[in-house]
Amino acid sequence: MAEAEPEKRVTWAEGYFDLVFVFAITQVTGLLNAHHGALGLLRALVVFVPLYWAWVGTTVQANVRDVDNPRDRLGIFAVSLSGLFMALALPGAYGSRGLLFGVAYWAARLALLAMIVRVRGTWLGPYGVGAALSGPLLVTGGLLPDGPRLALWGAAALIDLAGPTVLRRRLAAVVYHPGHLPERFGLLLLVALGESIVDLGAPVAAGRALSAAELVAVSAAFTISGGLWWLYFVHAGEAMRHAMATTDSRRDILRMVYSYGHLALVAGVLAVAVGFNETVARPGRALDGGTLGLLYGGCALFLLTFGYTRWVTFKAVAWLRLATVLVQLLLLPLVRHAPALATLSLLAGLLVLLNLLEHQWLKHTTRRRGRVAEVGEVGAVGSAV
Structure with missing residues (x-):
């Protein structure tokens, strides 16, 4: 052995x-x-x-x-x-x-x-x-x-x-050491998600009285940030680690999934963070095109990148995440003139639904493959990397 x-x-x-x-x-x-x-x-x-x-x-x-x-x-x-x-x-x-x-x-x-x-x-x-x-x-x-x-x-x-x-x-x-790289790039994504927390809190942390609408907007923005965290660290991170540990070419996984893929993942999170900065303090106003593009476009980039990484690592399609991007595109005309609070809430609800569906899919896959499946195999097959 x-x-x-x-x-x-x-x-x-x-x-x-x-x-x-x-x-x-x-x-x-x-x-x-x-x-x-x-x-x-x-x-x-x-x-x-x-x-x-x-x-x-x-x-x-x-x-x-x-x-x-x-x-x-x-x-x-x-x-x-x-x-x-x-x-x-x-x-x-x-x-x-x-x-x-x-x-x-x-x-x-x-x-x-x-x-x-x-x-x-x-x-x-x-x-x-x-x-x-x-x-x-x-x-x-x-x-x-x-x-x-x-x-x-x-x-x-x-x-x-x-x-x-x-x-x-x-x-x-x-x-290349397979355990160190997933941890480092995971920490990098946490840094980006930390910036999203700063950008959702800073606009309303000036000491004045907060309205109920602002508190709901902060909650919706936090749900979006938490939803992105969940998609990566609960459903995808272990699969990436599994791919790095078992592949015949760690060089290619490092280059394509970590170096290139995480550039897009971090960029998507930062775009969402900037979108938060422009929305939570003005929940009753409609978003301008640039802010809406950052908020929904950043989230779409985050999800599309998982389509790329899953195909690179397992030659499989991340159907749930790609379908979520399509729904986002269909929602854009509806939220173009809606209040920022409604725009945030719709995106938050969409990410919660995606995580719930992926959780059910993972349970179904695990049950079908039997209780003897290793954690890494479950992550590789059941998550939409």
């Missing part, structure tokens, strides 16, 4: 690094709150990708080797400080702080490269691409006017995202 792989735990240095990312997430949603039209959404996404990719790079390094030593802790702290500078630059990233954002990102990529080169002795790979290409592009973009800056930063983001796919053969020999 093969010996079980030793469990790799999240280090305290990684937890400290996440605190910087919490602040960065808040700055990204602040940028989107200020401008949440189509162009504002693109601008926020373009600056979020480098932040996210710095987090992914640090997480992967901590996964594939031991970083719980003084030298690598200092390396993680260097990336953390760079991330802090990036977060500080975000409010003026398309203005006077563009150069700070670019230089801070390049510094993070160089720190990550130095950590991996010391161990592997080569710069060829996604870390080298970030240091040699995307980092300098962000610095150059920080020196340019608004329009060219957005174009150059967008190109840098695409280069970063393409790196693991273009260079996937170089990553084939890397040994």
Whole structure:
């Protein structure tokens, strides 16, 4: 019988690094709150990708080797400080702080490269691409006017995202620990969900008297946030962990399900969070198109991403979640001129219904397959990843 792989735990240095990312997430949603039209959404996404990719790079390094030593802790702290500078630059990233954002990102990529080169002795790979290409592009973009800056930063983001796919053969020999990555990416999603709690509470926490409608709106928004949590951590997270532990190619699960899939999952949650900020304090007003798009579009992106991850991992269709997205699209004309409270409540009810249906489906699948099914198998078959 093969010996079980030793469990790799999240280090305290990684937890400290996440605190910087919490602040960065808040700055990204602040940028989107200020401008949440189509162009504002693109601008926020373009600056979020480098932040996210710095987090992914640090997480992967901590996964594939031991970083719980003084030298690598200092390396993680260097990336953390760079991330802090990036977060500080975000409010003026398309203005006077563009150069700070670019230089801070390049510094993070160089720190990550130095950590991996010391161990592997080569710069060829996604870390080298970030240091040699995307980092300098962000610095150059920080020196340019608004329009060219957005174009150059967008190109840098695409280069970063393409790196693991273009260079996937170089990553084939890397040994990934299956337990550590699901925990890290789950914690990342919790950070995003935490931002949704901040954005639903902050608009009504100013000390004035709260109306009954505002309290109901907060309850509906909290139900939406909790519904998203339930979909991931009760119905999907274990299936992803199962896929990572049992697949013949952990590299591909890391790249497609975790690196790419969680970028979309986190982006969807942050869009919903910004939608909360614009709705709970004004429950009687109809939502503008941008806010409605963020609220319903962010939720739809979250659910559609599970359709992608389930197909990648199990070649199966997440019918319930895809059907829920279709219902959301059908509801849009009905809620376009409805009060924000009704818009929130309908979405909350839809997510509660989805979770109930998935719970019943999981019970039915478990009963049909027998009591001997392993937890991982049940999660893989019964959940709509």
